[in-house]
Amino acid sequence: MANIVILGAGLGGTAAAYEIKAALGAAHTVTLVGDGPYFQFTPSNPWVAVGWRKPEAIRVEVEAPMRRHGIRFIPVPAQRVLPAENRLHLADGQVLDYDYLVITTGPRLAFDDVPGLGPEGGHTHSICTGAHAEKTWQAYQALLERPGPVLIGAAPGASCFGPAYEFAMIVDADLRRRKLRDRVPITYVTPEPYVGHMGLGGVGDSRGLMESALRERDIRWVTNARVTAVEAGNVKLDELDERGALVQSRELPHAFAMLLPAFAGIAAVRGIEGLTNPRGFILIDEHQRNPAYRNIFSAGVCVAIPPVEVTPVPTGAPKTGFMIESMVGAIASNLRDELAGKPAQARATWNAVCLADMGDTGAAFVALPQIPPRNVTWARIGKWVHVAKLAFERYHLRKVRTGNTHPIYERAMLKLLRIGSLKQ
Numbered sequence: 188m189a190n191i192v193i194l195g196a197g198l199g200g201t202a203a204a205y206e207i208k209a210a211l212g213a214a215h216t217v218t219l220v221g222d223g224p225y226f227q228f229t230p231s232n233p234w235v236a237v238g239w240r241k242p243e244a245i246r247v248e249v250e251a252p253m254r255r256h257g258i259r260f261i262p263v264p265a266q267r268v269l270p271a272e273n274r275l276h277l278a279d280g281q282v283l284d285y286d287y288l289v290i291t292t293g294p295r296l297a298f299d300d301v302p303g304l305g306p307e308g309g310h311t312h313s314i315c316t317g318a319h320a321e322k323t324w325q326a327y328q329a330l331l332e333r334p335g336p337v338l339i340g341a342a343p344g345a346s347c348f349g350p351a352y353e354f355a356m357i358v359d360a361d362l363r364r365r366k367l368r369d370r371v372p373i374t375y376v377t378p379e380p381y382v383g384h385m386g387l388g389g390v391g392d393s394r395g396l397m398e399s400a401l402r403e404r405d406i407r408w409v410t411n412a413r414v415t416a417v418e419a420g421n422v423k424l425d426e427l428d429e430r431g432a433l434v435q436s437r438e439l440p441h442a443f444a445m446l447l448p449a450f451a452g453i454a455a456v457r458g459i460e461g462l463t464n465p466r467g468f469i470l471i472d473e474h475q476r477n478p479a480y481r482n483i484f485s486a487g488v489c490v491a492i493p494p495v496e497v498t499p500v501p502t503g504a505p506k507t508g509f510m511i512e513s514m515v516g517a518i519a520s521n522l523r524d525e526l527a528g529k530p531a532q533a534r535a536t537w538n539a540v541c542l543a544d545m546g547d548t549g550a551a552f553v554a555l556p557q558i559p560p561r562n563v564t565w566a567r568i569g570k571w572v573h574v575a576k577l578a579f580e581r582y583h584l585r586k587v588r589t590g591n592t593h594p595i596y597e598r599a600m601l602k603l604l605r606i607g608s609l610k611q
Contacts, residue, residue: 192285195292196221199487232320265455294450303417335442340376344449346503360546378500391566431499486514
Protein backbone atom coordinates (compact mmCIF):
# COMPACT_ATOMS: atom_id res chain seq x y z
CA MET A 188 0.00 0.00 0.00
CA ALA A 189 1.31 3.46 -0.94
CA ASN A 190 0.82 6.60 1.12
CA ILE A 191 0.23 9.64 -1.14
CA VAL A 192 0.23 13.12 0.39
CA ILE A 193 -1.06 16.11 -1.60
CA LEU A 194 0.18 19.48 -0.37
CA GLY A 195 -2.21 22.31 -1.26
CA ALA A 196 -6.02 22.22 -1.38
CA GLY A 197 -6.84 24.74 -4.07
CA LEU A 198 -8.04 24.08 -7.60
CA GLY A 199 -5.18 21.70 -8.36
CA GLY A 200 -5.01 19.98 -4.98
CA THR A 201 -8.70 19.16 -4.63
CA ALA A 202 -8.81 17.85 -8.19
CA ALA A 203 -5.64 15.83 -7.57
CA ALA A 204 -7.08 14.25 -4.43
CA TYR A 205 -10.22 13.05 -6.19
CA GLU A 206 -8.49 11.92 -9.38
CA ILE A 207 -5.64 10.11 -7.62
CA LYS A 208 -8.01 8.35 -5.24
CA ALA A 209 -10.21 7.28 -8.16
CA ALA A 210 -7.19 6.06 -10.15
CA LEU A 211 -5.54 4.15 -7.28
CA GLY A 212 -8.51 2.81 -5.36
CA ALA A 213 -9.00 1.87 -1.72
CA ALA A 214 -5.72 -0.06 -1.46
CA HIS A 215 -3.76 3.19 -1.22
CA THR A 216 -3.98 6.09 1.23
CA VAL A 217 -4.52 9.66 0.02
CA THR A 218 -4.09 12.63 2.36
CA LEU A 219 -4.83 16.22 1.36
CA VAL A 220 -3.15 19.04 3.30
CA GLY A 221 -4.65 22.54 3.01
CA ASP A 222 -4.13 25.97 4.51
CA GLY A 223 -7.47 26.21 6.31
CA PRO A 224 -10.83 24.41 6.05
CA TYR A 225 -12.14 25.95 2.81
CA PHE A 226 -11.72 25.66 -0.93
CA GLN A 227 -12.42 29.02 -2.55
CA PHE A 228 -12.94 29.59 -6.26
CA THR A 229 -10.24 32.22 -6.75
CA PRO A 230 -11.39 33.39 -10.23
CA SER A 231 -14.51 34.86 -8.58
CA ASN A 232 -12.51 37.11 -6.24
CA PRO A 233 -12.88 40.20 -8.49
CA TRP A 234 -16.64 40.00 -7.95
CA VAL A 235 -16.18 39.74 -4.17
CA ALA A 236 -13.91 42.81 -4.22
CA VAL A 237 -16.72 45.05 -5.55
CA GLY A 238 -19.52 43.47 -3.55
CA TRP A 239 -21.07 41.52 -6.42
CA ARG A 240 -20.50 38.21 -4.66
CA LYS A 241 -20.53 37.17 -1.00
CA PRO A 242 -17.44 35.22 0.11
CA GLU A 243 -19.52 32.32 1.39
CA ALA A 244 -21.09 31.87 -2.06
CA ILE A 245 -17.78 30.90 -3.66
CA ARG A 246 -16.28 28.59 -1.04
CA VAL A 247 -16.77 25.02 0.11
CA GLU A 248 -15.78 23.24 3.31
CA VAL A 249 -13.41 20.50 2.18
CA GLU A 250 -13.32 17.94 5.00
CA ALA A 251 -16.75 16.31 4.60
CA PRO A 252 -16.66 15.66 0.83
CA MET A 253 -13.09 14.37 1.06
CA ARG A 254 -14.04 12.02 3.90
CA ARG A 255 -16.94 10.63 1.84
CA HIS A 256 -14.41 9.63 -0.81
CA GLY A 257 -12.00 8.06 1.64
CA ILE A 258 -9.53 10.95 1.58
CA ARG A 259 -8.03 12.31 4.78
CA PHE A 260 -8.00 16.11 4.98
CA ILE A 261 -5.72 18.14 7.27
CA PRO A 262 -6.47 21.92 7.32
CA VAL A 263 -2.99 22.94 8.49
CA PRO A 264 -0.34 24.73 6.38
CA ALA A 265 3.04 23.15 5.71
CA GLN A 266 6.14 24.27 7.55
CA ARG A 267 8.80 22.37 5.61
CA VAL A 268 9.14 19.62 3.04
CA LEU A 269 12.03 17.21 3.74
CA PRO A 270 12.34 15.33 0.46
CA ALA A 271 15.45 13.37 1.44
CA GLU A 272 13.46 11.93 4.38
CA ASN A 273 10.10 11.55 2.56
CA ARG A 274 8.58 13.66 5.29
CA LEU A 275 6.38 16.74 5.60
CA HIS A 276 6.38 18.96 8.69
CA LEU A 277 3.19 20.97 9.35
CA ALA A 278 2.86 24.29 11.15
CA ASP A 279 1.17 22.73 14.20
CA GLY A 280 3.97 20.22 14.78
CA GLN A 281 2.45 17.25 12.95
CA VAL A 282 4.83 15.18 10.86
CA LEU A 283 3.56 13.26 7.83
CA ASP A 284 5.55 10.49 6.16
CA TYR A 285 4.83 9.81 2.51
CA ASP A 286 5.71 7.42 -0.28
CA TYR A 287 4.70 9.98 -2.90
CA LEU A 288 4.22 13.72 -2.52
CA VAL A 289 2.14 15.85 -4.92
CA ILE A 290 2.82 19.57 -4.52
CA THR A 291 -0.09 21.81 -5.59
CA THR A 292 0.37 24.72 -3.21
CA GLY A 293 -0.08 27.62 -5.56
CA PRO A 294 2.33 30.52 -5.08
CA ARG A 295 3.69 32.75 -2.40
CA LEU A 296 2.56 36.29 -3.18
CA ALA A 297 5.82 38.21 -3.51
CA PHE A 298 4.62 41.63 -2.35
CA ASP A 299 8.04 42.12 -0.78
CA ASP A 300 9.61 42.46 -4.23
CA VAL A 301 8.40 46.08 -4.30
CA PRO A 302 8.57 48.38 -1.24
CA GLY A 303 5.10 49.39 -0.09
CA LEU A 304 3.27 46.81 -2.23
CA GLY A 305 0.45 44.71 -0.80
CA PRO A 306 -2.41 44.84 1.71
CA GLU A 307 -0.40 43.77 4.75
CA GLY A 308 1.78 46.69 5.72
CA GLY A 309 1.69 48.18 2.23
CA HIS A 310 -0.46 50.64 0.34
CA THR A 311 -2.12 48.53 -2.39
CA HIS A 312 -4.89 45.98 -2.41
CA SER A 313 -5.14 42.46 -3.85
CA ILE A 314 -7.66 39.97 -5.22
CA CYS A 315 -5.31 36.97 -5.05
CA THR A 316 -6.96 35.34 -2.02
CA GLY A 317 -10.40 35.35 -0.47
CA ALA A 318 -9.21 37.30 2.55
CA HIS A 319 -7.54 39.88 0.30
CA ALA A 320 -10.70 40.26 -1.81
CA GLU A 321 -12.76 40.92 1.33
CA LYS A 322 -10.31 43.61 2.47
CA THR A 323 -10.38 45.11 -1.02
CA TRP A 324 -14.17 45.33 -0.83
CA GLN A 325 -13.85 47.28 2.42
CA ALA A 326 -11.36 49.68 0.80
CA TYR A 327 -13.53 49.97 -2.31
CA GLN A 328 -16.47 51.08 -0.17
CA ALA A 329 -14.28 53.85 1.23
CA LEU A 330 -13.51 54.89 -2.37
CA LEU A 331 -17.23 55.10 -3.07
CA GLU A 332 -17.56 57.51 -0.15
CA ARG A 333 -14.61 59.62 -1.30
CA PRO A 334 -14.02 59.09 -5.05
CA GLY A 335 -10.57 59.66 -6.52
CA PRO A 336 -7.99 58.23 -8.98
CA VAL A 337 -7.78 54.44 -9.26
CA LEU A 338 -4.74 52.43 -10.35
CA ILE A 339 -5.16 48.77 -11.31
CA GLY A 340 -2.58 46.43 -12.79
CA ALA A 341 0.45 44.35 -11.91
CA ALA A 342 3.97 44.55 -10.54
CA PRO A 343 7.16 43.50 -12.39
CA GLY A 344 7.43 39.74 -12.77
CA ALA A 345 3.68 39.16 -12.55
CA SER A 346 2.30 36.28 -14.57
CA CYS A 347 -1.46 36.39 -14.00
CA PHE A 348 -2.82 39.40 -15.91
CA GLY A 349 -6.37 38.28 -16.66
CA PRO A 350 -7.72 39.20 -13.20
CA ALA A 351 -6.12 42.67 -13.43
CA TYR A 352 -7.88 43.45 -16.72
CA GLU A 353 -11.04 41.91 -15.33
CA PHE A 354 -10.99 43.97 -12.16
CA ALA A 355 -10.31 47.22 -14.01
CA MET A 356 -13.38 46.74 -16.20
CA ILE A 357 -15.58 45.44 -13.38
CA VAL A 358 -14.72 48.55 -11.34
CA ASP A 359 -15.54 50.69 -14.38
CA ALA A 360 -18.92 48.96 -14.80
CA ASP A 361 -19.74 49.22 -11.10
CA LEU A 362 -18.88 52.92 -10.93
CA ARG A 363 -21.03 53.63 -13.99
CA ARG A 364 -23.98 51.90 -12.34
CA ARG A 365 -23.46 54.05 -9.27
CA LYS A 366 -23.15 57.24 -11.37
CA LEU A 367 -19.66 57.82 -9.96
CA ARG A 368 -17.46 57.01 -12.95
CA ASP A 369 -17.01 60.68 -13.89
CA ARG A 370 -15.31 61.26 -10.55
CA VAL A 371 -12.90 58.31 -10.76
CA PRO A 372 -10.16 58.29 -13.42
CA ILE A 373 -8.83 54.74 -13.94
CA THR A 374 -5.33 53.84 -15.14
CA TYR A 375 -4.14 50.32 -15.97
CA VAL A 376 -0.45 49.88 -15.04
CA THR A 377 1.38 46.79 -16.31
CA PRO A 378 4.82 45.33 -17.01
CA GLU A 379 3.43 43.89 -20.26
CA PRO A 380 5.07 45.35 -23.38
CA TYR A 381 1.62 46.06 -24.80
CA VAL A 382 -1.99 45.78 -23.72
CA GLY A 383 -3.26 42.26 -24.32
CA HIS A 384 0.14 40.57 -24.04
CA MET A 385 -1.18 38.56 -21.04
CA GLY A 386 2.21 36.96 -20.37
CA LEU A 387 1.53 34.86 -23.48
CA GLY A 388 3.01 37.04 -26.21
CA GLY A 389 -0.54 37.92 -27.20
CA VAL A 390 -3.37 35.58 -28.14
CA GLY A 391 -4.95 36.14 -31.55
CA ASP A 392 -5.91 39.80 -31.78
CA SER A 393 -5.84 40.25 -28.00
CA ARG A 394 -3.88 43.48 -28.38
CA GLY A 395 -6.46 45.15 -30.59
CA LEU A 396 -9.40 43.79 -28.63
CA MET A 397 -8.10 44.87 -25.23
CA GLU A 398 -6.92 48.29 -26.39
CA SER A 399 -10.36 48.88 -27.87
CA ALA A 400 -12.07 47.65 -24.68
CA LEU A 401 -10.00 50.00 -22.52
CA ARG A 402 -10.57 52.97 -24.84
CA GLU A 403 -14.32 52.38 -24.86
CA ARG A 404 -14.27 52.54 -21.05
CA ASP A 405 -11.97 55.57 -20.90
CA ILE A 406 -9.33 53.56 -19.04
CA ARG A 407 -5.82 54.85 -19.70
CA TRP A 408 -2.82 52.55 -19.59
CA VAL A 409 0.92 52.49 -18.98
CA THR A 410 2.82 49.53 -20.43
CA ASN A 411 6.45 48.49 -19.87
CA ALA A 412 5.88 49.85 -16.36
CA ARG A 413 8.34 48.84 -13.67
CA VAL A 414 6.75 49.73 -10.35
CA THR A 415 9.61 50.62 -8.00
CA ALA A 416 7.82 51.70 -4.82
CA VAL A 417 4.37 52.44 -3.43
CA GLU A 418 3.59 55.14 -0.91
CA ALA A 419 0.30 56.17 0.65
CA GLY A 420 -1.58 57.78 -2.22
CA ASN A 421 1.30 57.46 -4.70
CA VAL A 422 2.85 54.81 -6.98
CA LYS A 423 6.37 55.29 -8.31
CA LEU A 424 7.33 53.60 -11.55
CA ASP A 425 9.85 53.57 -14.37
CA GLU A 426 8.48 53.45 -17.91
CA LEU A 427 10.79 51.59 -20.32
CA ASP A 428 10.95 51.44 -24.11
CA GLU A 429 10.93 48.27 -26.21
CA ARG A 430 14.70 47.87 -25.74
CA GLY A 431 14.47 48.15 -21.96
CA ALA A 432 15.90 51.67 -21.78
CA LEU A 433 14.38 54.16 -19.34
CA VAL A 434 11.93 56.54 -20.99
CA GLN A 435 10.82 58.34 -17.85
CA SER A 436 10.24 57.90 -14.15
CA ARG A 437 6.73 58.77 -13.04
CA GLU A 438 4.62 59.14 -9.94
CA LEU A 439 0.92 58.34 -10.21
CA PRO A 440 -1.42 59.50 -7.43
CA HIS A 441 -4.22 57.22 -6.32
CA ALA A 442 -7.10 57.01 -3.89
CA PHE A 443 -7.32 53.25 -4.45
CA ALA A 444 -4.79 50.86 -6.01
CA MET A 445 -4.96 47.13 -6.77
CA LEU A 446 -1.70 45.74 -8.14
CA LEU A 447 -1.15 42.01 -8.58
CA PRO A 448 2.27 40.85 -7.33
CA ALA A 449 4.84 38.56 -8.86
CA PHE A 450 4.69 34.97 -7.63
CA ALA A 451 7.31 32.82 -5.91
CA GLY A 452 7.46 29.42 -4.24
CA ILE A 453 6.17 29.00 -0.69
CA ALA A 454 8.62 28.98 2.21
CA ALA A 455 8.10 25.25 2.87
CA VAL A 456 9.90 24.33 -0.37
CA ARG A 457 12.21 27.24 -1.12
CA GLY A 458 15.94 26.67 -1.14
CA ILE A 459 15.78 22.88 -1.49
CA GLU A 460 18.43 22.00 -4.05
CA GLY A 461 17.09 19.91 -6.90
CA LEU A 462 13.47 20.51 -5.94
CA THR A 463 13.04 24.18 -6.81
CA ASN A 464 14.48 26.92 -8.98
CA PRO A 465 15.85 30.15 -7.38
CA ARG A 466 12.33 31.62 -7.10
CA GLY A 467 11.09 28.54 -5.29
CA PHE A 468 9.02 27.02 -8.10
CA ILE A 469 8.99 23.22 -8.35
CA LEU A 470 11.14 21.75 -11.11
CA ILE A 471 9.32 19.10 -13.17
CA ASP A 472 9.89 16.96 -16.25
CA GLU A 473 7.40 16.24 -19.03
CA HIS A 474 5.53 13.86 -16.71
CA GLN A 475 5.04 16.44 -13.91
CA ARG A 476 7.77 14.70 -11.90
CA ASN A 477 10.70 16.27 -10.11
CA PRO A 478 13.97 15.11 -11.73
CA ALA A 479 15.90 14.97 -8.45
CA TYR A 480 13.24 13.45 -6.18
CA ARG A 481 11.41 10.93 -8.30
CA ASN A 482 8.60 10.37 -5.81
CA ILE A 483 7.55 14.03 -5.94
CA PHE A 484 5.11 15.35 -8.55
CA SER A 485 3.75 18.86 -8.92
CA ALA A 486 0.98 20.76 -10.71
CA GLY A 487 -0.41 24.27 -10.91
CA VAL A 488 0.94 27.74 -10.31
CA CYS A 489 3.78 26.39 -8.14
CA VAL A 490 5.57 24.63 -11.03
CA ALA A 491 8.49 26.19 -12.85
CA ILE A 492 7.60 27.30 -16.39
CA PRO A 493 9.87 29.68 -18.31
CA PRO A 494 8.44 32.93 -19.69
CA VAL A 495 6.94 32.69 -23.15
CA GLU A 496 9.33 35.43 -24.28
CA VAL A 497 11.76 37.99 -22.91
CA THR A 498 10.10 41.35 -22.25
CA PRO A 499 11.67 44.73 -21.29
CA VAL A 500 10.06 44.47 -17.85
CA PRO A 501 9.93 40.84 -16.65
CA THR A 502 6.64 38.99 -17.10
CA GLY A 503 5.84 35.38 -16.30
CA ALA A 504 3.76 32.71 -18.02
CA PRO A 505 0.27 32.16 -16.56
CA LYS A 506 -1.08 28.77 -15.51
CA THR A 507 -4.82 28.56 -16.17
CA GLY A 508 -7.42 26.19 -14.76
CA PHE A 509 -7.54 24.08 -17.93
CA MET A 510 -3.77 23.61 -17.80
CA ILE A 511 -3.83 22.75 -14.10
CA GLU A 512 -6.51 20.08 -14.52
CA SER A 513 -4.51 18.57 -17.39
CA MET A 514 -1.42 18.43 -15.15
CA VAL A 515 -3.43 16.75 -12.40
CA GLY A 516 -4.81 14.15 -14.78
CA ALA A 517 -1.30 13.32 -15.96
CA ILE A 518 -0.09 12.89 -12.37
CA ALA A 519 -2.94 10.52 -11.51
CA SER A 520 -2.18 8.38 -14.56
CA ASN A 521 1.55 8.34 -13.89
CA LEU A 522 1.10 7.38 -10.24
CA ARG A 523 -1.15 4.50 -11.26
CA ASP A 524 1.49 3.31 -13.75
CA GLU A 525 4.28 3.77 -11.22
CA LEU A 526 2.51 1.59 -8.66
CA ALA A 527 1.86 -1.03 -11.34
CA GLY A 528 5.57 -1.16 -12.15
CA LYS A 529 5.16 0.63 -15.48
CA PRO A 530 7.05 3.72 -16.71
CA ALA A 531 5.30 7.10 -16.57
CA GLN A 532 3.82 8.00 -19.94
CA ALA A 533 1.10 10.64 -19.44
CA ARG A 534 1.88 14.24 -20.34
CA ALA A 535 -0.21 17.31 -19.69
CA THR A 536 -1.54 19.42 -22.54
CA TRP A 537 -0.42 22.90 -21.58
CA ASN A 538 -3.32 24.79 -23.11
CA ALA A 539 -4.29 28.28 -21.97
CA VAL A 540 -7.99 29.12 -21.68
CA CYS A 541 -8.84 32.36 -19.89
CA LEU A 542 -12.34 33.74 -19.30
CA ALA A 543 -12.43 37.31 -18.01
CA ASP A 544 -15.63 39.02 -16.92
CA MET A 545 -15.75 42.69 -17.91
CA GLY A 546 -18.76 43.85 -15.95
CA ASP A 547 -21.26 44.07 -18.78
CA THR A 548 -19.55 41.66 -21.20
CA GLY A 549 -16.46 39.42 -21.16
CA ALA A 550 -13.29 38.38 -22.97
CA ALA A 551 -12.08 34.87 -23.78
CA PHE A 552 -8.56 33.89 -24.79
CA VAL A 553 -7.59 30.45 -26.07
CA ALA A 554 -4.00 29.39 -26.86
CA LEU A 555 -3.44 25.73 -27.75
CA PRO A 556 -0.74 25.09 -26.68
CA GLN A 557 0.20 27.98 -24.42
CA ILE A 558 3.79 28.20 -25.64
CA PRO A 559 4.12 29.15 -29.35
CA PRO A 560 3.95 27.95 -32.06
CA ARG A 561 0.26 27.15 -31.55
CA ASN A 562 -2.33 25.00 -33.23
CA VAL A 563 -5.21 27.26 -32.11
CA THR A 564 -5.15 30.89 -31.06
CA TRP A 565 -8.11 33.23 -30.73
CA ALA A 566 -9.54 35.99 -28.60
CA ARG A 567 -13.21 37.02 -28.49
CA ILE A 568 -15.35 39.52 -26.60
CA GLY A 569 -19.03 38.94 -25.89
CA LYS A 570 -21.72 38.58 -23.24
CA TRP A 571 -21.50 34.80 -23.62
CA VAL A 572 -18.17 34.91 -21.75
CA HIS A 573 -19.91 36.13 -18.58
CA VAL A 574 -22.29 33.16 -18.82
CA ALA A 575 -19.36 30.80 -19.40
CA LYS A 576 -17.51 32.07 -16.35
CA LEU A 577 -20.57 31.57 -14.17
CA ALA A 578 -20.78 28.00 -15.52
CA PHE A 579 -17.12 27.40 -14.67
CA GLU A 580 -17.70 28.67 -11.13
CA ARG A 581 -20.68 26.38 -10.57
CA TYR A 582 -18.85 23.46 -12.18
CA HIS A 583 -15.79 23.74 -9.92
CA LEU A 584 -17.71 24.37 -6.71
CA ARG A 585 -19.92 21.38 -7.42
CA LYS A 586 -16.88 19.28 -8.26
CA VAL A 587 -15.30 20.03 -4.88
CA ARG A 588 -18.59 19.41 -3.04
CA THR A 589 -19.28 16.07 -4.73
CA GLY A 590 -15.96 14.80 -6.06
CA ASN A 591 -17.56 14.29 -9.45
CA THR A 592 -17.78 16.39 -12.59
CA HIS A 593 -21.34 17.21 -13.55
CA PRO A 594 -22.09 16.43 -17.21
CA ILE A 595 -24.65 19.22 -17.56
CA TYR A 596 -22.15 21.91 -16.63
CA GLU A 597 -19.34 20.22 -18.54
CA ARG A 598 -21.41 20.08 -21.73
CA ALA A 599 -22.56 23.67 -21.22
CA MET A 600 -18.99 24.92 -20.85
CA LEU A 601 -17.76 23.10 -23.93
CA LYS A 602 -20.73 24.37 -25.93
CA LEU A 603 -20.10 27.96 -24.83
CA LEU A 604 -16.46 27.71 -25.85
CA ARG A 605 -17.41 26.28 -29.24
CA ILE A 606 -19.93 29.09 -29.77
CA GLY A 607 -17.36 31.65 -28.70
CA SER A 608 -14.75 30.33 -31.10
CA LEU A 609 -17.13 31.02 -33.98
CA LYS A 610 -17.97 34.59 -32.98
CA GLN A 611 -16.28 37.35 -34.89
